Amino acid sequence: MPKTKVAIEERFIIKFIENGGKFLYSESYNELNENLGLILKENSWTNDDILITKNKIKSNYKLPNSLKINQNKSKCFITDCENLIADDGSILISSNQIEENSLSDFPENLIVISDTTKFKNNIGEGLTEIKSKSKKIPSNITTIKNFHISKEKDFLSYGTNAKNLYLILLEKGTI
Template sequence: MGFFDKLFGGGKKKKGSKETVQTRGAHMPDLKIPVDEKFTIQFKKNGGKFIYCDDFGEVLEGMKNIIQENQWEQTPFYILNPSLEERFSDQNIRFSRTASDSEVFFTTCEHLIAQNGSILVSSNQLLEKKLSEIPENIVVLATTSQLVESIGEGLKIIKKKYRQRIPANITTLKHFKPTTEGDSVDFLTYGSSSKHLYLLLLEDL
């Protein structure tokens, strides 16, 4: 086999490509992989911690593990969503409506963006708060049906879903660990700060 055959995979037996999302350049075309797999890879690359849950019982178990791991038993969770507080009201979790009282922000989201592993949120989750005004520790409850390929797709769904009541304060959570790298910045991440983030992903499809 010649030199170029070795380079370009000549011969009848061809080994599968070892190329992955992690090994490709930032400006190369996306690999055709499932949206959930792509999100998981990019989310972990951003520094996020991921817990997949088959049912709500596993969500509760995951929450207990997060609290124990970080010794948050006596820490009130900052929350802006009354229905989320009600859903976890019997789990011995203290909640607060004041950010300064807590080290943890507990929230839902609009969408999970596979393209860059970010989490799309809006005034439905943040009200008028800026990302810099919420605690650096965040626990997000999301579902698999909220996975989308890109920010553009997520914005289209939001526009269609809310129609005349499109939420304000739309932004993304993207950096889940302190970094000095020159990360690409878009109009939804400009000025955002790094967060320590856990994602509880509930299967609903």
């Protein structure tokens, strides 16, 4: 009997959670904002603890105006992403999200907001989409794939920046 192929969304979510990520699904912008509020409350973060580097994230996902672009002593970075990679549960980002900074320049807590159109089977598909949709290909393209924060560094985690990572996924087509 042939193996049933698991849907791309399910493959991503399984790998993402195995990597230590925390996943929240939202069917509407209201639910997205509720989920964001729950994350902030769970961690006792205030709006002053949040770093958002791009105002478009607030408008694209209808986030509250009370969230300000703040870079001083932030505890949490909120961003979007280029793609969600199903093969390894990683998140593809670029200079569109982190400019020319390294991930290590950002707080160890990261909230990524994305939608269901961002799923790709592998990094090759993600890179192809970036190339096809951009007149100018962004720089600093990388993946976030190690979400376990560990004081001990081993050979396999060398060069990675572990983050306490939340993903809030919005069902595309939501009003």
